[in-house]
Amino acid sequence: MYAFYSLLVYIFYTVFKEEKDALEQESEKRTASQGQVDKTAELADSPLLTVMHHLLSFLEQYSHLHQLQQQVEQYRAQLKRHRVHHHRQMKTLRSSYRQRLADKNSIIYAGSSESGGLVGVHSLVQSLSGLQGERSRLRGELRLLHSQLEEKEQDRHSRVLAFQQQIDDLKGCIEEREEELSRLRTASGATDSEKRVVCLSLENDSLKQSLSVTQGLLQQLSAIPSQSSSMLIKENESLRGRVQQLETSLQERELQLELDRERVKEPVVKYVSQTVEVESASTLKQLSKARQKNDLLAEKLSAHNQRCKHLEEHIRVSDEHSCNLQHKIAAYECEISKLREELLKEIGHLEEKKEEAVKAASSCSAEHFQSLQEQFFGLQKRLTALPPALRSMKTDYASLRSQVRNFSDFYGAAISDAKKQITAAIHEMSKANKELLEKYRKEVALRRKYHEQLVELKGNIRVLCRVKPVLKEDQHEEDQSVVVTTDPNNESALSVMNKGKGRTFELDKVFHPQATQEEVFQEIEPLVTSCIDGYHVCIFAYGQTGSGKTYTMEGSVENPGINQRALKHLFNEIEDRRDMWTYTVNVSSVEIYNEVLRDLLSKDGEKLDIKINPDGTGQLHVPGLRVTEVKGLQHIKKILAKARRNRITFGTQMNQHSSRSHALLCITVHGTDLANGSKTTGKLNLVDLAGSERVWKSGAEGERLKEAQNINRSLLALGDVIQALRGSQTHIPFRNSRLTYLLQDSLGKGNKTAMVVQVSALESNVGETLCSLKFAQKVCKVELGPAARKIESSAGQCD
Ligand SMILES: Nc1ncnc2c1ncn2[C@@H]1O[C@H](COP(=O)(O)OP(=O)(O)OP(=O)(O)O)[C@@H](O)[C@H]1O
CATH class of the missing domain: 3.40.850.10 (Kinesin motor domain)
Incomplete structure (x- = not known):
């Protein structure tokens, strides 16, 4: 599951990274070519890209966190394996002890019932020596286990320290992001990107909380092995003491068995049997003590079992917590996928717009091209028609030039003619005018006369x-x-x-x-x-x-x-x-x-x-x-x-x-x-x-x-x-x-x-x-x- 999440995060990360790099490169190219900030540069500074940038950094942090989680998981699995191994070892030890104890008991009882006397004691001595060999072997194994435990403890300690360091670095990173987010929030108003940034910061906070929970869990987990190892050491020591006690009890038992055998013999041996009776009472006492100790050991074993159960319960709780964390991660991934979809939609929308603009520009340019072509053809036609017109104009110009050369003479003659005509006309006009004026005066006088006559008539x-x-x-x-x-x-x-x-x-x-x-x-x-x-x-x-x-x-x-x-x-x-x-x-x-x-x-x-x-x-x-x-x-x-x-x-x-x-x-x-x-x-x-x-x-x-x-x-x-x-x-x-x-x-x-x-x-x-x-x-x-x-x-x- 983690592998899947990490793969998904990596894919997002690489996709966003590529897009961002491509946009930035394009922006740089255009800025370099135009010498000014163009639309892409504006896009690079747009809230969408800022959010993308933050998302990328967040994804980086998330991948880092996920690596840490993986390390924690690995460490947890190692601990589990060690715990299982210890448990098994303890189980085999316990069973071997039980078996051996049963064997000893059966030998003792068999010796007392069938062989009797010195043979049984001899066999007991033999088995005791076998037990001693076995004990020394077990001691060797315990020492080996102890050294292994110490090594793992050291390894765990160093890993915990490294992990702690990583957590501190992560904390620093998150604080920096928070500062940047608050700065961005103040710089850009309440926009959609700001809302997303707020959501991301909230998620950051929740992740921080989960991180702190994980830290606590880690501390608990780190405490658990040390407790268990110390308990194991104590248990080993107690087992050693018990082995010693068992050895002494076995020795006493052997002695008691010898005494029992002596009692079963002839009256010649009656004197001896009395002695044996005395010795047999002490042996019985020892036997009862040994049984008591055996009971104590059984109780301790049950306590140990309970402790194991408790540990298992603890592991189960931590598993549940990790499961919760996984759920959160899944929800977060879901959010990321939504954002991704939105981004893809936005990109698709922009692509559509771009295509439309390109189409419009191409159609416009086609029309423009057509009109230019028409103009060109028109100009071509006019150009073809121009030479004959130019030729006729040239001839006109030449004739005009010749006319202009002759114009002054022509002009002088025309003016003198016109003057003559005008003076003649003026003369005629003044003559006619005088006549007209005379007529008019006569008319006016006549009119007045008639008018007066009319008034007089009236x-x-x-x-x-x-x-x-x-x-x-x-x-x-x-x-x-x-x-x-x-x-x-x-x-x-x-x-x-x-x-x-x-x-x-x-x-x-x-x-x-x-x-x-x-x-x-x-x-x-x-x-x-x-x-x-x-x-x-x-x-x-x-x-x-x-x-x-x-x-x-x-x-x-x-x-x-x-x-x-x-x-x-x-x-x-x-x-x-x-x-x-x-x-x-x-x-x-x-x-x-x-x-x-x-x-x-x-x-x-x-x-x-x-x-x-x-x-x-x-x-x-x-x-x-x-x-x-x-x-x-x-x-x-x-x-x-x-x-x-x-x-x-x-x-x-x-x-x-x-x-x-x-x-x-x-x-x-x-x-x-x-x-x-x-x-x-x-x-x-x-x-x-x-x-x-x-x-x-x-x-x-x-x-x-x-x-x-x-x-x-x-x-x-x-x-x-x-x-x-x-x-x-x-x-x-x-x-x-x-x-x-x-x-x-x-x-x-x-x-x-x-x-x-x-x-x-x-x-x-x-x-x-x-x-x-x-x-x-x-x-x-x-x-x-x-x-x-x-x-x-x-x-x-x-x-
Ligand atoms: N031909 C007319 N058509 C319409 N209205 C008339 C005419 N003649 C007189 N009136 C009206 O009759 C009224 C009296 O006329 P007007 O004042 O000219 O009389 P008058 O002889 O000058 O009087 P007075 O001697 O008192 O000055 C006026 O309101 C005038 O507008």
């Missing part, structure tokens, strides 16, 4: 009417009927139903309720354009409160009104005329509330006054009014928003509603003709009038009444001006109100005016609607005469 004072759509918030009372209707076939007519009677008004243009801001502006647009041409234009919205005046003039952010659209249109026109005219557009905004003028573009909204310009032109002038030059659409939006804000703010500060004031946006356009330097100054007044209400109807009192009266007064003054203009009176009462005074230079004769009359379609407002429409019809009848263009030639003359 009338220099134009009255438009816009009907406000019925909104939800306007229907304060239920079932309010619509009394104002427009005629889809007649854009100038408007009908109003009042108390069952219908009345039709004829105006320049009537916008139905769904008319858009754009549609309204399109009607106004020619007037706005004439402002650029140097005309003074006034556009104002008239109507009762809430009829949509502010909506038409200002509009909302998403849907702007006339103000923003007019400014935008001006800028578009200016952009179109950029090549011939330059323009500057200035804007100011004022509010007239209770006959007080306020600047809507200044922060504080200071009060202003209207004066005649001191330059002697007779033009009106508002000192302190903020005039802003407008740069573009975004600027326009900002200015209009500011004016709207300030109108609301001032209204709030004064606790007034903004609808109770007239808001004016004054746009002045200065133009310069780039061709002749003549200058034009156009004016565009866009007016959002305060609501025209009947004071009695509104029921206003106090401040509200004053406010309403002021509005009515100014509107009345406007009506008076219109009336005077209509009657072509020489005096036009412009100065009757701030509003008319301010509109003087754009409302009078030679100017262009447009009034947008805002009306509500609801029955509840029919009175106000009729009033507004009557006023509108009056305005319609005004004749302003041909409009006069405010143009100043470059010499300073006015047209």
Whole structure:
């Protein structure tokens, strides 16, 4: 069994050793070839290899231990053989003694019964001498045995010492391993290898324990032979003493036998027999003593036998222990075989991986090779195609070189030709351009003429009417009927139903309720354009409160009104005329509330006054009014928003509603003709009038009444001006109100005016609607005469 284990361990040892050596050699080779630590070197340092390394060292220790165990076994077997030999010798000695004793006894008894007398004594003497010879031989044998025992004792002692030394070395080795294991445990974390190392250390501990048990057993075993040898020596000595005693007892017996024989003889010998009787009693005594001694010897023999049994029992226990040890070894071997299997599996797994990697690499390299081959063939093809292309390129290059040599001459000639052609073309172009410009000027003048004619045809004072759509918030009372209707076939007519009677008004243009801001502006647009041409234009919205005046003039952010659209249109026109005219557009905004003028573009909204310009032109002038030059659409939006804000703010500060004031946006356009330097100054007044209400109807009192009266007064003054203009009176009462005074230079004769009359379609407002429409019809009848263009030639003359 031990041989099998040792063989197995040796096989493991050699296999692991070979693998380890192979890996190390490979690692060394790669390190030497690459000059750096590669994957194998990493593998050599991997926990698996460390565990293998420890396993190998452990196997080495185990093989060493096993050798020691074998030695112990051999020694045990030797001891057993010696013990058996001694036992046999003792047995033969005992049997020979017994035999001889029996022989002596039989001789003595036979001598006493058959031969009797001196013959028996003689034979006894003979047998005694034989026994003495036998005793001396036995003594010699005992001495020999003793010397052999001493030799074996010495040999055993020396072996035990050597064994002890080996055990000490082994202990040292195990301590070193333990230290290394603890170091490895701290170096590498809690991995599988560490667990294995812990298992191995545990097994090491158990082996150490079994080793210590074996040591104890050995000590016991070493003690056993020495005890047995000393006991044998003692036994020998006692046997010697007994032999001596037996010799003396035999001598006494012989004497007793002689005396017995003498007693059996004739009466002559009676005297002698008496003597013999005396001697026979002492002999009997001796005989009984001898028997007692014999019994003692038998007892000792049985004690010796018991001792032998005890020793056998001890040997059996040690055998059991060795059997246990064998079991442990078997378990350990089983563990080793498992580890081996795992290792083999791991190696197999690694082999598989390696094969896969090799396969992948080979397939990849094959693909790469194929692609390279394809590239190579492609390149070959291109190379074969290259020479003819190269030849043609060479010829091209040669021709180009010759061309380049001739190029400077060719280039000079071409440039001079081109110059001639360009100058001719420029000449022609400038000529054509001049003609075109002339035509264009004529066209523009014609357009302006036609435009003016158109405006004049339309009338220099134009009255438009816009009907406000019925909104939800306007229907304060239920079932309010619509009394104002427009005629889809007649854009100038408007009908109003009042108390069952219908009345039709004829105006320049009537916008139905769904008319858009754009549609309204399109009607106004020619007037706005004439402002650029140097005309003074006034556009104002008239109507009762809430009829949509502010909506038409200002509009909302998403849907702007006339103000923003007019400014935008001006800028578009200016952009179109950029090549011939330059323009500057200035804007100011004022509010007239209770006959007080306020600047809507200044922060504080200071009060202003209207004066005649001191330059002697007779033009009106508002000192302190903020005039802003407008740069573009975004600027326009900002200015209009500011004016709207300030109108609301001032209204709030004064606790007034903004609808109770007239808001004016004054746009002045200065133009310069780039061709002749003549200058034009156009004016565009866009007016959002305060609501025209009947004071009695509104029921206003106090401040509200004053406010309403002021509005009515100014509107009345406007009506008076219109009336005077209509009657072509020489005096036009412009100065009757701030509003008319301010509109003087754009409302009078030679100017262009447009009034947008805002009306509500609801029955509840029919009175106000009729009033507004009557006023509108009056305005319609005004004749302003041909409009006069405010143009100043470059010499300073006015047209
Ligand atoms: N054509 C229209 N389409 C849609 N809504 C309109 C129209 N006209 C006026 N509105 C709306 O009617 C309301 C009153 O209009 P707006 O303020 O313009 O009247 P107003 O005549 O200027 O009044 P006030 O004289 O009191 O200033 C506003 O909410 C306005 O948006």
